[in-house]
Amino acid sequence: MSFSFFKPSRPKTPPEVAKAIKDSLNALDTKTVAEVKALEKAMEEVEKNFVTMRCMLSGDGEVEPNVEQVSQLALEISKEDVISLVVHKLPILGWEARKDLVHCWSILLKQQVDSKYCCVEYIEKHLELLDFLVVCYDNKEIALNCGNMLRECIKFPSLAQYILNSASFVLFFKFVELPNFDVASDAFSTFKDILTKHASLVAEYLTGHYDEFFDLYEKLLTSSNYVTRRQSLKLLSDFLLEAPNVQIMKRYILEVRYLKIMMTLLRDSSKNIQISAFHIFKVFVANPNKPREIKIILAKNHEKLLELLNSLSGKGAEDEQFEEEKELIIKEIEKVSRLQSLKS
Amino acid sequence: MEYEQEEHPKLQFPLDSNSYNIIAEIGAGVCSKVYTAQCLPINSNVVAIKSIDLDQSNAGFRNLVGRETNTSSLPSHPNILNPHCSFTAGNRIWVVMPFMSGGSLESIISSSSPNGIQEQCIAIILKETLTALSYLHSHGYLHRDIKASNILLDDNGRVKLADFGVSSSFYASSSVYRLGSSTFSSQYGTAPEVIHSHKGYSFKADIWYFGITALVSTKKFSETFQDMAASCLHKDPANRPSADKLLKHPFFESCNGTSKFLAENLLRGLPSVEERFRAASKILEKGVDCDPNGDWASGLLLNHRMSSIIEGNGNEDEEFEVHDPVFPVESTQAVIPCDDDGEEQQPAAGGRGNEVNAETMVNQLMALKTSLDDQKEKLNKIINQPGAETIDREDELEKENVRLRLELEREREHNLNLIQVINEEDPLLHQNERLRLELKNEKLRLENEKLRLELEKLKMHISATSNTTTDDNN
Numbered sequence: 001m002s003f004s005f006f007k008p009s010r011p012k013t014p015p016e017v018a019k020a021i022k023d024s025l026n027a028l029d030t031k032t033v034a035e036v037k038a039l040e041k042a043m044e045e046v047e048k049n050f051v052t053m054r055c056m057l058s059g060d061g062e063v064e065p066n067v068e069q070v071s072q073l074a075l076e077i078s079k080e081d082v083i084s085l086v087v088h089k090l091p092i093l094g095w096e097a098r099k100d101l102v103h104c105w106s107i108l109l110k111q112q113v114d115s116k117y118c119c120v121e122y123i124e125k126h127l128e129l130l131d132f133l134v135v136c137y138d139n140k141e142i143a144l145n146c147g148n149m150l151r152e153c154i155k156f157p158s159l160a161q162y163i164l165n166s167a168s169f170v171l172f173f174k175f176v177e178l179p180n181f182d183v184a185s186d187a188f189s190t191f192k193d194i195l196t197k198h199a200s201l202v203a204e205y206l207t208g209h210y211d212e213f214f215d216l217y218e219k220l221l222t223s224s225n226y227v228t229r230r231q232s233l234k235l236l237s238d239f240l241l242e243a244p245n246v247q248i249m250k251r252y253i254l255e256v257r258y259l260k261i262m263m264t265l266l267r268d269s270s271k272n273i274q275i276s277a278f279h280i281f282k283v284f285v286a287n288p289n290k291p292r293e294i295k296i297i298l299a300k301n302h303e304k305l306l307e308l309l310n311s312l313s314g315k316g317a318e319d320e321q322f323e324e325e326k327e328l329i330i331k332e333i334e335k336v337s338r339l340q341s342l343k344s
Numbered sequence: 345m346e347y348e349q350e351e352h353p354k355l356q357f358p359l360d361s362n363s364y365n366i367i368a369e370i371g372a373g374v375c376s377k378v379y380t381a382q383c384l385p386i387n388s389n390v391v392a393i394k395s396i397d398l399d400q401s402n403a404g405f406r407n408l409v410g411r412e413t414n415t416s417s418l419p420s421h422p423n424i425l426n427p428h429c430s431f432t433a434g435n436r437i438w439v440v441m442p443f444m445s446g447g448s449l450e451s452i453i454s455s456s457s458p459n460g461i462q463e464q465c466i467a468i469i470l471k472e473t474l475t476a477l478s479y480l481h482s483h484g485y486l487h488r489d490i491k492a493s494n495i496l497l498d499d500n501g502r503v504k505l506a507d508f509g510v511s512s513s514f515y516a517s518s519s520v521y522r523l524g525s526s527t528f529s530s531q532y533g534t535a536p537e538v539i540h541s542h543k544g545y546s547f548k549a550d551i552w553y554f555g556i557t558a559l560v561s562t563k564k565f566s567e568t569f570q571d572m573a574a575s576c577l578h579k580d581p582a583n584r585p586s587a588d589k590l591l592k593h594p595f596f597e598s599c600n601g602t603s604k605f606l607a608e609n610l611l612r613g614l615p616s617v618e619e620r621f622r623a624a625s626k627i628l629e630k631g632v633d634c635d636p637n638g639d640w641a642s643g644l645l646l647n648h649r650m651s652s653i654i655e656g657n658g659n660e661d662e663e664f665e666v667h668d669p670v671f672p673v674e675s676t677q678a679v680i681p682c683d684d685d686g687e688e689q690q691p692a693a694g695g696r697g698n699e700v701n702a703e704t705m706v707n708q709l710m711a712l713k714t715s716l717d718d719q720k721e722k723l724n725k726i727i728n729q730p731g732a733e734t735i736d737r738e739d740e741l742e743k744e745n746v747r748l749r750l751e752l753e754r755e756r757e758h759n760l761n762l763i764q765v766i767n768e769e770d771p772l773l774h775q776n777e778r779l780r781l782e783l784k785n786e787k788l789r790l791e792n793e794k795l796r797l798e799l800e801k802l803k804m805h806i807s808a809t810s811n812t813t814t815d816d817n818n
Binding site for chain 1: 398437
């Protein structure tokens with residue numbers, strides 16, 4: 001390798017690139033911490049190889065990538081276990097290398113060879129890699145790189161389904177509240193992707209894990225962190241009111257405890273949160289088959305609710321629709337409050 | 345008190361607001377305020393904190409939360425201000441940054457002498473800014489919010505480009521971002537923030553704003569400066585230089601000033617950042633009207649000024665009447681979050697902006713048409729005047745012809761420029777709006793053509809008259 005400078009520069013072939021990446025990553029293991037220089041040199045080699053990979057996959061700004069080489073490289077990388085290697089080595093790589101890797105990751109995942117996503121298939125056979133990436137949110141240095149890679153994975157239903165059902169999924173409820181804002185908001189966008197990219201998968205998951213999921217979700221909605229409250233509430237209406245989740249929604253709006261959460265959020269100090277809460281609260285009220293318990297709560301609190309709703313106003317273009325809905329909801333609450341059957 | 349600098353990049357800044365003691369307010373936007381503060385656990389280090397109100401701005405919230413461009417994912421560069429950390433404090437986000445005690449270029453401009461800053465200083469500041477921009481672009485990032493208030497200086501005259509990813513994410517809903525992502529992510533299959541092309545439109549939008557920033561920075565400028573700024577403001581993005589290429593422009597090549605020079609010649613004697621902010625707030629309180637469309641209007645004005653430069657009309661050291669140089673920048677800052685405020689739907693927000701733009705545009709065109717009509721009338725008068733001193737008039741008319749024709753050409757060019765600006769400002773400009781504008785322009789072109797024909801006629805008329813006159817004399 002040391003004489004590579006003097007070799008005539010012949011561009012490497014995809015198998016050579018894959019091999020070089022593999023060798024250089026493996027070389028990181030053989031160096032002990034004592035040999036700082038050796039480790040640095042090995043790291044440089046990895047970085048150099050990543051740049052080569054990046055150029056092959058996306059061109060160098062002047063030359064367009066060669067489609068054939070791109071798919072050949074994707075094939076080699078999945079055949080040679082390079083995917084496992086890069087994921088596991090991610091925490092020790094430098095900033096440049098990680099950035100190059102994230103860039104290549106999305107391209108590699110999208111490569112189809114013989115109408116098969118070879119890299120995605122590799123990950124399907126090594127699903128622990130996804131858990132590894134999720135856990136990386138705890139490592140501030142690499143959290144955002146892993147977040148990017150995870151979101152690329154989540155685009156594929158099989159991988160999204162695994163994460164959704166894996167033990168590591170519950171970690172997201174913790175990650176979205178990390179004190180570091182950058183990491184927390186990145187984790188939230190991954191969390192959101194998981195819950196919104198493949199609606200039917202999510203519906204299936206929620207059906208099976210209804211109590212477990214909404215117990216955890218309640219903690220987000222009642223968090224003391226403004227950002228957590230606001231975005232979890234918005235996300236809830238994003239997926240709960242989606243067509244495939246209609247059964248979940250119907251179940252949700254029968255529950256007194258969730259109505260209580262929405263009523264609390266209607267009184268939030270933030271107007272934005274109040275309005276988002278209204279959009280879920282209205283479904284509880286508008287439900288033609290309200291259980292008696294829900295009706296009792298509405299009737300008991302009708303004065304306060306009406307006062308609150310009257311003080312609530314929409315904004316801009318949504319104003320009209322909001323006011324219309326508000327009128328309907330107010331009427332419904334008044335109707336419920338007059339029901340004789342509840343006064344026993 | 346020590347100033348925290350990048351020499352200690354590994355210092356862990358606390359992620360809770362109780363660890364910071366606010367000293368003074370040094371800046372304010374629509375949804376944000378900037379303070380100086382002491383970081384108590386770290387030897388009361390002085391830092392700057394940008395506090396963004398999330399409850400005031402829906403767009404801000406959308407873009408800040410779950411955005412894909414993160415400041416912390418960027419490695420350090422001497423000309424880029426990297427935040428130490430960010431965290432939530434109630435319904436606000438606090439972004440903790442190194443405190444740049446020299447203040448922003450904007451505040452320096454407004455508190456320096458009425459003659460503006462000397463070009464030598466501007467050159468250094470712009471060069472450092474451009475170096476940062478070149479670095480960002482080479483890593484596939486766009487800044488998206490280049491302006492004088494985002495160019496900061498420290499005590500030692502070191503220049504740093506700020507607000508990458510923080511306030512620029514307010515801007516992320518803008519067309520530049522969306523165009524960038526759609527074009528490039530489909531082409532290269534990458535996330536918008538890792539766009540890796542130097543030929544793209546989006547990078548050239550940063551260059552455009554760099555040109556505008558250069559232009560508002562000074563009142564007097566040299567020919568090389570003009571040439572540099574003009575190249576940034578080329579109406580076709582493809583013809584604007586990349587940041588790398590612009591660094592090789594003679595204006596920057598010949599600039600070898602140092603930060604020390606800035607510290608000694610520019611910063612010395614300036615009021616403190618805090619004092620500058622107080623002075624600026626006073627002016628605002630007095631009610632200098634902060635028209636939300638002011639930004640656009642000043643953009644037009646700048647563009648007008650610029651187009652005359654592009655067409656070689658500007659003389660060396662020509663003094664332009666830059667209306668309060670602080671102002672265009674100030675209002676830019678105000679407009680961006682403002683426009684998005686309270687608008688839940690992005691298209692709606694965009695649409696509203698367009699209407700305003702188009703309105704202004706149409707008004708401009710109408711004004712131009714009126715001016716053309718005036719000129720036509722003048723010409724008619726000239727034509728119909730009895731040829732008393734025909735020979736004397738001939739020269740005059742000839743000159744007038746040439747002048748008018750040039751002016752018409754220039755104004756037409758200017759129109760195209762304006763349309764281009766609108767296109768760049770928002771490619772999602774409603775199609776019919778654009779068509780309307782193009783129609784107007786076409787109309788103007790026809791008008792122009794008609795006028796030219798008339799001029800031709802006039803010329804013939806003149807030569808005929810002069811022939812007669814000559815004949816008569818003979």
